[in-house]
Structure formats: C-alpha cells, structure tokens
Amino acid sequence: MPALSNSPLKRNVCAMAVASLCALAAPSHAEAQPAWKPTRPVTIVVPYVPGGGTDTTARATARLLGELWGQPVVVENLPGADGLIGGRRVIEARADGHTLLLQTPAIVLTKHAPSFKGPDPLARLLPVTNIAQSPGVIVANAKIPASTLPELVAWCKSAATPCSMGTGENxxxxxxxxxxxxxxxxxxxxxYKGTSAIITDMIANNVNFAVTGITSALPHQKAGTLKVLASQGSKRHSAAPDVRTVGETGMAQYEYTTWFGLFAPNETPPAVAKGIYAAVQEVMRNPELQKAIAAAGATPLVNTPEEFAEQVRKEDERFTSLARRFPLD
Known part of the structure; x- marks a missing residue:
C-alpha cells in the first residue's frame, strides 16, 4: 500500500478533518445571538411628576437594568401637556434603544384631547414591553356617607351642591x-397636574372624590382622612381585599386597569426592542423589584414587543370608542 506522507490523499484527509472540527466548533445560525445591550447611558423618560406609581416603577426597574447592562439608567421626569412633553422627548431621540418612555394607557387618549394638534404620538412610538399593571381605585373624602361607587353616586344625586371629581390624566x-x-x-x-395635589384637596374636601393608585390612598385611609370606595379591577385589590370592585356592585362598565409600559422611537430595530424586553424579563425575576412594584400597588407583567403592541392596540380601540361617546372637552 503506498505511503500517505505528503500525498494529495493525506492532505485531503487532513483538510476534511480540520473542516469537520471547525464546523463543530462554529456557532450554528440557529443558535440565539447575544442580546442587545446599550453602549452608553440609557434614559427612561417619565412624563409625570416624581413620586407617583409610574415614577416609582421606573426607578425600581432602572436601577436593576443599570446593574444588568453595566451602564447607568437614568429616570428623567418631564411632566406636562398630558404626557406629550415627555413623549416628544423620546419620539425625537435616536432610535437606538438608549432613550425610552414609560407610559400608561393615557397615551392612547392624547389624540382625542381637544387642544391636541399634530400626529398621534402613539403612532410614532414602538411598544417594547409591559412592566406592571394596577387597577385604579375610587377614593373619596372620609366624611362622605358612601362605601361603594353606587352609594357615592346616590349621595351625589341628593347633595345640596354638585359633586366634584379630581383627575390627574386623561x-x-x-x-x-x-x-x-x-x-x-x-x-x-x-x-390637576399630579396625584399629590388631588390627595391634598380631597382631604380638605375641595374635591369630593377621585381615581388614584391604591398606594396613594391607603395611608390616608388609615389616618381616617380618605376612604377607598371601589377597585376598578376585575378582582379585588390585594392591598385592600375588603374593598369591592365596581363589577361586584353592578357597575362593571367603569372597570379600568393601568399598565406601565416601555416605548421606544418608532424606527428602533426589532433586535434592540427584543434585547430590552429580554433585559426587563431578566430583572423582573429579582424579588427586590417585585417587592418595589407591589409596594407601588401594582403586579409585575412582562410581555414581548408583539404581545405588548397587541395590548396597546386593543386599549386604543376601547378608549377611542369611549372618547367618541364621552368627549374630553
């Protein structure tokens, strides 16, 4: 048998062996690619004053995202114009994942405000992921003789002067x-421009009732100055299990749950959006973040960009229908 030393056959055998080893070592195209990560500080814009549920959720999430990414994640409060000032800040930013907006369903109503002019901000933003959700609660001055929404309505109908309601967003x-x-x-x-001013005026009975977050109301209920009349969720709120839902009292048409969702500029690449979603999903496993969100009266809820986009679409349909029936003028 002829020797293989330096023969073409030996060279071909060696080349095939090396190629096979390289193929085994090389990553398959089917393997997941590394998730996107920021290369400089990230800003999460909150279009509301500091201290509310949106701001609290943003800050708790931002700190852990910063640790995961190895980049600072800064929360920037830009209140005003029903969230439009903060929204524009993100819409006009580079679509590279480094400037994000944390918003609530209020954004779907911006285009229905009588004073609004220009393109719908929702159409210029990309839904990235939900972070948490929380039902609204109906809160009243403690002296009002009502313990449910129907009782509040009955009292307002018989009151000597018209009832007043404080609102902080659309x-x-x-x-x-x-x-x-x-x-x-x-x-x-x-x-009003924020929840704190509503709370102050409700305690003074300058306004009779309002819709707020549960954490804004409970300390004042314990102090005896305010009381929670109803939860707008489909289930009773875990922080106030004795408070009935609007559905339980026959007024389910007033159900409403706030979500806190991250948006990016509309041209943000899908890979970047998925990377942000994956990072939020990762940090949401942290018990510290879950505790912070619960303390804000919310429940963690993370979904994919596609799932969040569908959630926003359905909310847009619902509130557009309501805004046509009950104009915001």
Whole structure:
C-alpha cells in the first residue's frame, strides 16, 4: 500500500478533518445571538411628576437594568401637556434603544384631547414591553356617607351642591365624563397636574372624590382622612381585599386597569426592542423589584414587543370608542 506522507490523499484527509472540527466548533445560525445591550447611558423618560406609581416603577426597574447592562439608567421626569412633553422627548431621540418612555394607557387618549394638534404620538412610538399593571381605585373624602361607587353616586344625586371629581390624566378625565353622561350630569371634573395635589384637596374636601393608585390612598385611609370606595379591577385589590370592585356592585362598565409600559422611537430595530424586553424579563425575576412594584400597588407583567403592541392596540380601540361617546372637552 503506498505511503500517505505528503500525498494529495493525506492532505485531503487532513483538510476534511480540520473542516469537520471547525464546523463543530462554529456557532450554528440557529443558535440565539447575544442580546442587545446599550453602549452608553440609557434614559427612561417619565412624563409625570416624581413620586407617583409610574415614577416609582421606573426607578425600581432602572436601577436593576443599570446593574444588568453595566451602564447607568437614568429616570428623567418631564411632566406636562398630558404626557406629550415627555413623549416628544423620546419620539425625537435616536432610535437606538438608549432613550425610552414609560407610559400608561393615557397615551392612547392624547389624540382625542381637544387642544391636541399634530400626529398621534402613539403612532410614532414602538411598544417594547409591559412592566406592571394596577387597577385604579375610587377614593373619596372620609366624611362622605358612601362605601361603594353606587352609594357615592346616590349621595351625589341628593347633595345640596354638585359633586366634584379630581383627575390627574386623561383616562381619569374620561371616567369623569362617562359618569357625567350616564349618572351624574351635574358632576364637576377638576383637572390637576399630579396625584399629590388631588390627595391634598380631597382631604380638605375641595374635591369630593377621585381615581388614584391604591398606594396613594391607603395611608390616608388609615389616618381616617380618605376612604377607598371601589377597585376598578376585575378582582379585588390585594392591598385592600375588603374593598369591592365596581363589577361586584353592578357597575362593571367603569372597570379600568393601568399598565406601565416601555416605548421606544418608532424606527428602533426589532433586535434592540427584543434585547430590552429580554433585559426587563431578566430583572423582573429579582424579588427586590417585585417587592418595589407591589409596594407601588401594582403586579409585575412582562410581555414581548408583539404581545405588548397587541395590548396597546386593543386599549386604543376601547378608549377611542369611549372618547367618541364621552368627549374630553
């Protein structure tokens, strides 16, 4: 048998062996590629004043994202114009994942505000992922003789002066308009820039009731200055299990759950959006973040960009229908 030393046959055998080893070592195209990570500090814009549920959720999430990414994640509060100022900040940013918006369903109503002019901000933003959700609660001055929403409505109908409701954003204002149209034609809806001012005026009985987050109301309920009349969720709130839902009292048309979702500029690449979603999903496993979100009266809820986009679409349909029936003028 002829020797293989330096023969073409030996060279071919060696080349095939090396190629086979390289093929085994090389990553398959089917393997998951490394998730996107930021290369510089990230800003999460919150279009509301500091201290509310949106701000609290943003700060708790931002800190852990910063640790995961190895980059600072800064929360920037830009309140005003029903969230439009903060929204524009993100819409006009580079679509590279380094500037994000944390918003609530209020964003779907921006285009229905009478004073709004220009393109719908929702159409210029890319849904990335939900972070948490929390039902609204109906809160009133403690001296009002009512313990449920129907009892509040009955009291307002018989009161010597019209009842007033404080609102901090367009979804609450829409709820007020719906109440006006359906059961309380004399209701006065008073708009505020933030929850803290509403709480102060409710305690002083300058406004009779409002829709707020549960954590804003509970300390004042314990102090005896406010009381929670109803949860707008489909189930009772874990922080106030004795408070009935609007559905339990026959007024399910007033159900409403806030979500806290991350958006990016509309041209953000899908791989970047998926990387942000994967990072949020990772940090949400942290018990510390879960505890912080629970303390804000919310429940963690992370979904994919596609799932969140569908959630936003359905919310847009619902609130568009309501805004047409109960205009925000």
């Amino acid at each position: 979804v609450a204002k829409l709820f007020g308009r719906q109440l006006q149209a359906e059961v309380l034609p004399n209701l006065i809806v008073v708009n």
